[in-house]
């Protein structure tokens with residue numbers, strides 16, 4: 001009974017610490033929200049977050065493998081037992097034109113608040129083993145995949161468990177974030193006067209339209225859980241010039257890597273056949289890593305649900321509440337490296353991510369109560385793992401089983417791009433410091 005009372009006291013300490021910092025945390029997320037920055041260009045957010053942690057006696061490494069990534073660390077007193085390493089991730093990239101329409105300013109705030117709360121609890125009571133808390137600033141989730149750059153740089157190597165949380169229309173401990181492959185399709189034809197001698201031209205717009213329509217007819221044979229969506233970024237310059245260049249961008253998604261690979265081959269056939277039919281050349285390329293699906297972890301999810309319920313969170317079940325089909329996130333790749341938890345949290349608005357209305361909601365004061373409540377639930381979950389060694393073993397078992405369920409097609413290098421196997425002509429990642 002004493003142990004339970006003690007744990008309850010520590011969890012209260014987490015909440016008290018976060019409440020004490022609520023003002024500063026709100027200013028932090030507001031300052032990020034007010035200066036929306038795109039993937040790999042989050043210079044202001046990087047500066048705000050590194051200053052935030054430096055001023056609170058964390059060991060901070062700015063420009064950590066990426067110009068706009070950082071690492072902030074704190075370690076408790078050494079004990080005879082092996083150190084337990086907990087990670088909290090901060091995202092802070094915005095979307096073009098509509099700013100923080102996915103609430104990454106709040107993701108950063110949740111990560112920072114949870115880390116402060118956990119440290120506060122551990123400073124007030126000696127944990128049974130040494131604990132290292134790492135806050136990782138992970139840029140470029142919406143475009144590129146900064147977490148994957150950091151995986152390749154070894155940033156997750158000795159972590160035992162990692163947490164983050166994402167704003168949504170309700171609270172869910174887990175949503176099936178799916179695997180995604182981004183591809184840019186370029187068609188090269190031959191210009192000619194469209195009226196005087198069109199027969200001399202090779203029409204790149206015809207190729208683009210055919211490609212789009214090929215995908216449209218493919219849909220009848222696609223699984224209901226597959227997604228393919230795209231835009232025509234360049235369709236030509238003048239009606240009287242046969243377009244000699246067109247460009248499209250597509251996202252392909254599937255619940256697992258294996259299915260994504262299958263879907264990719266079908267969609268690439270749509271792109272390539274449009275080139276054949278029109279006589280154009282085609283180039284398929286990507287500037288983003290493939291994101292893997294988020295592996296669920298039953299044990300972490302159930303501890304989080306328990307802590308969230310204690311704080312009054314009304315979780316929605318997968319089949320009733322918020323959309324059972326989520327988007328994608330590079331946190332999925334992280335869950336292949338280390339057991340992780342990526343819940344979704346209500347911010348006081350039923351509007352949808354990636355809309356101007358959601359941008360307004362993520363910058364509102366009303367979002368603060370829900371944001372800090374989520375941070376408290378995450379930190380309390382980490383506390384349970386620290387003070388109950390059996391949980392860590394169960395978490396690891398869940399993780400091993402989840403990974404075994406997903407047999408990545410052989411020959412695919414982890415975190416390499418699937419393009420290497422499916423005829424993509426080039427693969428380049430922007431703005432890394434290496």
Ligand SMILES: NCCC[C@H](NC(=O)CCN)C(=O)O
Nearest residue numbers: 102141142143182327328329
């Ligand atoms: N090119 C990757 C797009 C990722 C994007 N992620 C989300 O919306 C999740 C929340 N940021 C997506 O379209 O799923």
